[in-house]
Amino acid sequence: MFLKTKDGLTPTPLANQMAAIIPDALEQLASSFNQFGSFDISQRSEPLRIAVNPFLALSLPAKLHLHLEKVAPNILLEVENWDETTPSKLSNGDIDLAINYYPMTLPKEIISQPIITDTFQILARVNHPLQKQPNISYIDTIHYPFATVIVKGWNDRVTVISKVFAQHNLAPKMGYRSQVFSSVAQVAAESDTLLPCSSLISPNVFPHLAPIQLIDESPLVHEDVHLYYHHRRRNDPLIECVFSMIKQIADDLDSKSRT
Structure with missing residues (x-):
């Protein structure tokens, strides 16, 4: 397992291989024992x-x-x-x-x-012009800027809203991007900016924002x-x-x- 050198003991290649796999093996063994308890x-x-x-x-x-x-x-x-x-x-x-x-x-x-x-949704301030407009389509939304959250390693290069609009041969106007969600939400709450957002949020998270209802044949996007x-x-x-x-x-x- 070790070779004697002038500086002491040096691990062999086999010892290095075992050192790499033993921690995982011990964790798996511990997990297996936990299942019996x-x-x-x-x-x-x-x-x-x-x-x-x-x-x-x-x-x-x-x-x-x-x-x-x-x-x-x-x-x-x-x-x-x-x-x-x-x-x-x-x-x-x-x-x-x-x-x-x-x-x-x-x-x-x-x-x-x-x-x-x-299912993604588009949020807008509660008194946004689109909140009062019936029969909203994707085309109606391109007249307003979008604010999106930057997630490194996920949408830092291409946003979800850009992918969705491309399917309709449209291009959203990007007005603001930030890694801080509260900052993006504030921009949407205080302007006509639209905010693409997950539907997995509590209703009281953004009290000044509400989803707009699109008439298109499918929701914004499923993920x-x-x-x-x-x-x-x-x-x-x-x-x-x-x-x-x-x-x-x-x-x-x-x-x-x-x-």
């Missing part, structure tokens, strides 16, 4: 670190925190934005799981489970939402438990958005 999330006290696409972070993380406060009060939920470093953080164990749309170009060791299918994590955590009961919570929260938000 009784998993009780209320007894867990470690931090739970997740990365979330800002489009999906408006309500999901807060709802998850409020639920964890009731069932696992000793777990500290730590949330960060999904960016280009998220895949490596999942691989290194710096974060436990992540939430984003699917598919994503990721290393093969990052696996995922489907949570829900999200599958997945939970991402490293394959070594695939049998981890904590991941499975949190996945169930997130899925239920997403289902509830989706149901409220349709009423």
Whole structure:
């Protein structure tokens, strides 16, 4: 396993290979043993670190925190934005799981489970001219600027609204882009700017904004939402438990958005 050199012991290539795979093997073994015991999330006290696409972070993380406060009060939920470093953080164990749309170009060791299918919507201030206009089409919206959130590693090059409008041979006027969602929402609330947004948000998040009703044959766009994590955590009961919570929260938000 080691070779004796003038400087001491040097690991052999075999030792280096074993060092790379043993940590994963031990984690998988620990997860397997956990399955035979009784998993009780209320007894867990470690931090739970997740990365979330800002489009999906408006309500999901807060709802998850409020639920964890009731069932696992000793777990500290730590949330960060999904960016280009998220895949490596999942691989290194710096974060436990992540939430984003699917598919994503990721290393093969990052696996995922489907949570829900999200339907994008367009928000405008409550007294926006389009809120009073019947029979709104995509063509009507191009007369107004759009504000969008920049998500590194997801839409930093091409926005979702640009892809959708291209299908109708249209091009949206981009008025403002920012990585800060509250800043984008403020621009929409104080001007005629339109804001493309996930439907998985609580009604009270943007009290000064409301969705406009398009008459086109289909919703703005459908995107599958997945939970991402490293394959070594695939049998981890904590991941499975949190996945169930997130899925239920997403289902509830989706149901409220349709009423």
